[in-house]
Amino acid sequence: MSQPGSDPADPLAWDHTARTQRRMFGQLAWVGTLACLGTLAFQWPSPTPRDLIALPLLTALLLGLLLCVRRRWIGLIPAARGALLGLTVYFLVGLWPWPGSGGGYLSLLSESTYWFPVLYAGAYLLFAPREALQWSAVTYLLALAICLYRLFWGPEARSVDLAASVMQFQIVGLIMILMQATFGAQRGQLLAARQAARQDPLTGLANRRAGEERLAELAHAGRPFILVVFDLDHFKAVNDTHGHAVGDRVLQMTARLSRELLPPGGVATRWGGEEFLLILPPLEPGALRTLLAALRTRLAQERVDGVRGVTASFGVAVSMPGEAPERVVARADAAMYAAKAHGRDGVQHAEPSPAGQVGAGLDA
Incomplete structure (x- = not known):
């Protein structure tokens, strides 16, 4: 997990940043776990077949990664990537037109889209701006591909309501990525200024x-x-x-x-x-x-x-x-x-x- 302005060669800055990131990762892992369990409880006793399999797996992934980070079995970078990848796959799968959901095909698209801004924001919180942009762009393009399939070849093909929903989803996602990219660049400048204020300019040591x-x-x-x-x-x-x-x-x-x-x-x-x-x-x-x-x-x-x-x-x-x-x-x-x-x-x-x-x- 790399933050703009953090320098692994500077133990002072790196120690402070790493502790902050570990705390933030723990909070996100617990929130994600509670969200998974809450979704299952809300759907009980008739959860969708997809969630009955996916949510326990996602819960196990988040808690397992959190345990590994706290025991120092794996580093923060692979743990954060694993957690974000698991969440991204789950919500991308949620965009697919699964039959027998009980809420209809269109409602599945709407329910999944709520979480994509969180995925984009999470990428910029966890990673440096360049890597966060790559994560967000890949997620956005995959979501766009699924939506285009639904619009032209899926069971709701050429639905006007679905087209309007997809258009809003994609526009909001693009705006969110651009906003996060701007804020990420500004945060990088602030972190660089903060490090410069704590670093001796001649020797590069902490001042x-x-x-x-x-x-x-x-x-x-x-x-x-x-x-x-x-x-x-x-x-x-x-x-x-x-x-x-x-x-x-x-x-x-x-x-x-x-x-x-x-x-x-x-x-x-x-x-x-x-x-x-x-x-x-x-x-x-x-x-x-x-x-x-x-x-x-x-x-x-x-x-x-x-x-x-x-x-x-x-x-x-x-x-x-x-x-x-x-x-x-x-x-x-x-x-x-x-x-x-x-x-x-x-x-x-x-x-x-x-x-x-x-x-x-x-x-x-």
Whole structure:
């Protein structure tokens, strides 16, 4: 499931978008399930042969996909496509002139057409505008083919009432697709603007505002995290000696390495100037040491326009239960300055003292 403006390379934006889409998929799956069961109950004890078979299958499909998504057995993209495909097939089949419906052929067309705007809107809610347009166009053309068959070759061929109904159905469907395409493009622009407001333009990392939003989300959910604040050593000398353009490329290199080494669920932000902040999920001490050692090694090995051997001072703080994010940032920041005071190019771990003051422990 892909939304305009969402970038899988940006864990912050992607995590927020994925959670929103999972919630929306769950809501749609339950609404579809209740609609299927409600239709069967309304028709009981004499449901149409088509619905007696199709609706239980559709219910099983929706609930099965929802279970698979929640258990992470399949991704959101194939689940959404499967659900939309099942619903589309059901309503397209409903357009066919099935005999023995009890309501007549024309009423079958009218009942099915109610749901096609929902299918078009659902495609634009679930997918990016280009893919949504493809889904909607294929659905529209298939519905048009069935309607043309009914008009010219079906049991109600050349019915004036049916022709009027089909004409309205097709015109409304076309207008709905065009409206959704317009709204989808506008939504894509809004999402792109929102992402730009939360992204550092030089490095492509999440900016400070986005990092603060992420920390607030974690604190609100009561989820533990690890903060790593690091500042490039002697960066002013790089700018003074090689120029600001080279300094910018050093920052971009640092951002690239930070993104490449992030564990799943981690977020890298440019906190300001040459200072970066990593928001990490809980890690074992050995895994954290390995991550920081790899980042320090890669920084020292990279060459950027004659600049090589870049070092940084790191401050690490582990969030405490109920601790405000600002406090965790302050502890990590103090630990980073302690690393600078110990000669730079090192890692310092912050520890809250019993009196609430910030202490720091050196990690050689």
